[in-house]
Each structure stands twice: as structure tokens, then as C-alpha cells.
Amino acid sequence: METLLAVRDRLVATVAPLATEAVPAAAALGRYLAASAVARRAAPPVTCSAMDGYAVRAAEVGPQVTLRVRQAAYAGGPVAPLPPGDAVRIFTGAPLPEGADAVVREEAAAAGAGTVTFRHSAVAGENVRRAGEDVPAGGEALAAGARLGPRQLALLEAVGVERVEVVRRPRVVVLSTGDEVVTGRTPDSNGLAVAGLCAALGAEVERASAPDSLGPLQAALQAALARADAVVTIGGVSIGERDLVPAALAGCGAEVLVHGVAMKPGKPFLFAHHAGKPVLGLPGSPSACLVAFEVFGRPALLARCGAAVRHRPALRLPLAAPVSGRSGRARLLWGRLEPDGRVSPIGRDAAQVRGPALADLLITLGAGAGDLPAGAEVTAWLLGDG
Numbered sequence: 001m002e003t004l005l006a007v008r009d010r011l012v013a014t015v016a017p018l019a020t021e022a023v024p025a026a027a028a029l030g031r032y033l034a035a036s037a038v039a040r041r042a043a044p045p046v047t048c049s050a051m052d053g054y055a056v057r058a059a060e061v062g063p064q065v066t067l068r069v070r071q072a073a074y075a076g077g078p079v080a081p082l083p084p085g086d087a088v089r090i091f092t093g094a095p096l097p098e099g100a101d102a103v104v105r106e107e108a109a110a111a112g113a114g115t116v117t118f119r120h121s122a123v124a125g126e127n128v129r130r131a132g133e134d135v136p137a138g139g140e141a142l143a144a145g146a147r148l149g150p151r152q153l154a155l156l157e158a159v160g161v162e163r164v165e166v167v168r169r170p171r172v173v174v175l176s177t178g179d180e181v182v183t184g185r186t187p188d189s190n191g192l193a194v195a196g197l198c199a200a201l202g203a204e205v206e207r208a209s210a211p212d213s214l215g216p217l218q219a220a221l222q223a224a225l226a227r228a229d230a231v232v233t234i235g236g237v238s239i240g241e242r243d244l245v246p247a248a249l250a251g252c253g254a255e256v257l258v259h260g261v262a263m264k265p266g267k268p269f270l271f272a273h274h275a276g277k278p279v280l281g282l283p284g285s286p287s288a289c290l291v292a293f294e295v296f297g298r299p300a301l302l303a304r305c306g307a308a309v310r311h312r313p314a315l316r317l318p319l320a321a322p323v324s325g326r327s328g329r330a331r332l333l334w335g336r337l338e339p340d341g342r343v344s345p346i347g348r349d350a351a352q353v354r355g356p357a358l359a360d361l362l363i364t365l366g367a368g369a370g371d372l373p374a375g376a377e378v379t380a381w382l383l384g385d386g
Contacts, residue, residue, distance in 0.1 A: 018306070031166035032308075039138060046095045052090070054088065055096055194289065203305070233279065249272050263329055266288045267288075
């Protein structure tokens with residue numbers, strides 16, 4: 001796998017992110033930060049309580065100590081300074097009154113008529129959230145390259161970031177090739193899957209098709225390159241007489257950097273550049289198409305999007321069943337995570353469609369791996385939803 005991933009990293013390094021633009025943070029869902037987002041206000045904005053309970057001076061609290069309670073503090077509301085000998089009834093998120101240095105949770109206290117009695121001593125700082133301890137005002141809330149999902153947008157809202165600098169959404173054309181696709185004799189399941197995977201990365205996706213004829217295929221590629229920031233072709237990259245994508249790319253003036261990689265499935269994968277735009281040539285067999293997209297296409301498009309993290313999370317996990325195979329090139333198998341933490345391979349046929357649909361991970365085996373017994377540890381990429 002080291003050799004295969006070195007090829008991947010070399011190709012991805014040739015892909016430049018797109019231009020940037022400033023947009024309202026609330027409209028930036030799914031975008032990637034081009035510059036750090038800096039907090040305009042602290043989180044939390046004031047020193048506040050982390051619990052429902054009583055704000056106190058810790059030095060005044062001990063077992064069976066009783067203090068007066070003459071005010072209550074609520075989130076967002078004002079609170080007067082804490083007099084000596086007093087406690088303030090306080091609720092989660094309420095500002096800590098001046099003079100208080102701890103909050104005793106209500107389960108550790110017994111409320112009386114205008115008083116509270118404590119069951120144990122207090123420690124300065126307990127159950128207190130200091131202003132800015134999460135993010136200080138002027139501090140970095142999110143780094144460049146971060147994807148803005150719902151949780152990230154919540155953080156930006158909390159720290160007062162109203163506009164962000166993001167990378168422009170890439171326009172991607174997914175071009176499915178083959179007479180069988182153009183005529184509808186074969187469903188374009190690959191095109192649907194790849195378009196969905198590109199859209200999940202934040203791209204604006206257009207689908208197209210072209211026949212097994214050099215002239216129309218070259219024209220379709222030329223048109224796609226003219227309106228897209230990246231092009232993904234499906235089929236036509238092997239060595240048959242109808243595998244015309246390499247010749248069509250040459251006719252368009254594209255530079256092919258790689259054609260054929262030592263992996264199974266997905267060996268015919270092609271990677272090219274045209275005027276700085278990446279062209280990803282995926283094989284036509286369904287499993288090989290999706291494996292090649294995972295290994296090369298997804299990281300390359302994430303680089304175009306400006307993403308800092310471009311690879312799937314990987315874990316070392318034991319096999320639930322033996323795996324047979326010959327060494328010589330890297331192998332990738334669709335798999336399922338079992339409840340006990342083991343991984344079960346789901347088929348090996350490059351033409352399979354159901355395996356990828358059932359998988360939640362991709363098992364990666366190095367070129368030196370042959371037959372592996374159950375229990376052998378393998379590296380698995382966690383697929384997620386996109």
C-alpha cells in the first residue's frame with residue numbers, strides 16, 4: 001500500500017484549490033475555509049456556571065455550613081456581587097457573581113427558607129466555566145481547510161463570526177462513456193454513484209455521457225473541460241479497442257500523468273491534467289470504479305475544494321473471516337464492521353454492485369499480502385456517508 005499511496009499523494013499534490021470568496025457564515029454549509037476563522041467574541045462570553053447549584057466563596061463552604069440565599073442568577077441575566085456569608089442560587093450558563101469562585105451543584109446542598117446547607121467542602125474553580133476558556137476573543141475558532149458542517153457553523157455563530165473566506169465550490173462534470181450507457185441498454189449506476197460522491201464533497205455536479213466513438217467522445221471531453229473545474233470519466237480507460245478515453249484526452253491536449261496503477265480492482269485508473277484542471281479516468285466495472293474513486297478521485301477533488309483533511313479515517317482491525325488472494329499488487333476489499341469490532345470482507349469481484357452498497361469500510365491490503373487468516377489485523381478505511 002505504501003507504493004500505491006505514494007502515487008496517490010504525488011498526484012494529489014498536483015491539484016490546486018480554486019479561488020476564494022467571502023460568504024455569510026450561515027450560508028457556508030459544506031464549504032471549506034480558505035483562511036482561519038477568528039473569534040469576534042469569547043466562548044463562553046463571560047465566566048459562568050457549568051451546573052445548576054449555588055455560587056459561593058469556596059473558603060466559606062464546608063460540611064453542614066449554612067449560608068444565606070438572597071438572589072438567583074439565570075443565563076443571560078444580571079447578577080449582583082456576592083456578599084460575604086451569602087450563596088447565590090445559580091443556573092447553568094448564568095454569569096458567576098463577582099466575589100464567587102466556585103459553584104456547588106444542587107445535589108450536594110439542601111435548600112432551606114432563604115438558606116442553603118452544604119454537605120461537603122467546595123474547591124475554588126469547581127463547576128465554573130472561565131470566559132474564553134473554549135475560544136478566546138481574537139483566537140482561532142477554525143483553521144483554514146476545515147469543512148463547515150452544522151457543528152462548525154454552531155461554533156462560528158457562538159463566537160460571532162458572520163462572514164467567512166471559503167474556497168469556491170468546484171464544478172465537476174461526470175462523463176460516463178460507452179454505447180451501452182448512451183443507448184440506455186445498461187443503467188448508468190456508476191455515474192449516479194460518482195456524481196453523488198462528488199456532491200457529498202461540496203461540488204456542483206453535472207452528468208453527461210458519450211459513445212464509444214473517438215470524435216464524439218473527444219467533443220464531449222472538450223465541452224466538459226471548458227465548463228468544469230474537474231472532469232471524472234467512467235469507462236474507456238483499459239486496453240480494448242473501444243477504450244478511447246486516453247486518445248480523446250490526447251486530442252484535447254491533456255497531459256496524462258498516470259495510466260494504470262498496481263491495485264486490484266481499479267488497475268486501469270487514469271489521471272491527467274488539462275490547463276490545470278484534473279481529469280480522473282475511472283474504470284467501468286462498478287466496484288473498480290468506486291475503489292479508484294476512493295483511492296484517487298476523492299482526495300484529488302478534496303484538494304480542489306481546499307480541504308485540509310483529504311483521506312478517510314483508518315483503523316487497524318482484525319478480520320472476521322479468512323481472505324485468500326495472490327500477492328503482487330495492492331488489493332482493496334469492501335467490508336462490513338461487525339458488532340464485535342472485527343471486519344468481514346464482502347466479495348472481491350470488480351463488477352459487483354451490491355458489495356459497495358452494503359459496505360461501511362474499505363479493507364486495504366499491501367502488495368505483499370497473500371492469504372490471510374481470520375484474526376489477522378488489516379487496515380480499514382471508514383467510509384461514512386460521502
